[in-house]
Amino acid sequence: MPIAAAAVCPAMAEGDPVVLRDLWHRYANAAAGAWTLRGLNLSLAAGELVGLLGPSGCGKTTLLRLIAGFERPAQGTVAIHGREVAGEQRWLAPERRGIGMVFQDYALFPHLEAWGNVCFGLRPGADRSRAAWLLELLGLQGLERRYPHELSGGQRQRLALARALAPGNSVLLLDEPFSNLDVEVRLRLRSELPAVLAECGASALLVTHDPEEAMAICHRVAVLRDGHLDQCSTPQQLVQRPATAFVGRFVLQGNLLPAERQGDRLLTALGVFALEPPGNQPTAADNAEATELQLLLAPDGLDLQPRAEGHCRVLGREFLGHSWLYRVACGAFSVRLRLPLDQDHPAGLACELRIRPGQRALLYPGALPVRMVASA
DSSP states (O other), X not given: OOOOOOXXXXXXXXXXXXXXXXXXXXXXXXXXXXXXXXXXXXXXXXXXXXXXEOSTTSSHHHHHHHHHTSSOOSEEEEEETTEEEEETTEEOOGGGSOEEEEOTTOOOOTTSOHHHHHTTTSOTTOOXXXXXXXXXXXXXXXXXXXXXXXXXXXXXXXXXXXXXXXXXXSEEEEESTTTTSOHHHHHHHHHHHHHHHHHHTOEXXXXXXXXXXXXXXXXXXXXXXXXXXXXXXXXXXXXXXXXXXXXXXXXXXXXXXXXXXXXXXXXXXXXXXXXXXXXXXXXXXXXXTOSSEEEEEOGGGEEEEEOTTOSEEEEEEEEOSSSEEEEEEETTEEEXXXXXXXXXXXXXXXXXXXXXXXXXXXXXXXXXXXXXXXXX
């Protein structure tokens, strides 16, 4: 259901950027040196939707809890609306930060009807017109007297979003809000989210573990790994130039091939690459001292050729609708490759892998561009 063509939003205060500086955090029962967040810096501009992307346990939800005030940072500062709310000499309680939060499980009050839920954060006697406007905007008009258990999953998520925005919050924290929804509802709601935020003049941080979700709707995507921010950039920049091998592997599902450097040539088990442009010493110097080099190669840059004596073996495949995604073991490492539907190869098949001529790749560390020059 598309968002309703509602009237003008009732007035609300303009929001300033959210700024996080040098954030460190460790839970009380964690081992010494086991930091959940390590010196993280991040900003959120007014009207911006930023995705927090990373594997489980990387610190995404912890970061939201620090911004909301549910946790205190061990070091660093949190500033909201241009005001420091957490720091060495400063602490503001969660209810005074003016932040809305949407949880993975919605956290609606089961004993309150939809109208009571959306108005819960409003002061007694406060104007309810914004709450009514949000219910109309999110397609919930006519459902005001229903309890949460009488609503569908998508309707409960919309109600949670309306409740978070009703007090006039211009900063929203979303903790995997679509993960409990079926595919069709999830796709529909995530496509509507940017329009809802724009209508409300709100900025948001969206936690997700799904790269496709983050890149589909976010202005910028911040990729976390072990409490450290590996990269924060637009989706296009993330795809075109992942800053680290981890970003390329996790976000793009690319293949990492061990490489040995010989001058401006790079030897891999699947072929030989050259730096682009050859002989560019300032660029090549970026990884001159590195002992472990890796090439990032896209899944569609490889071909599979059945060979009885092949040193690679098909581990399995996934049907993507328009193509197959194969997993192939090749010596000590495995790769993913995307092949047309007419290439039907069973698990266990012995084969050889070849890199398609002219393929580009990135060399890490340094994310240096390289190109295929010869087969192995």
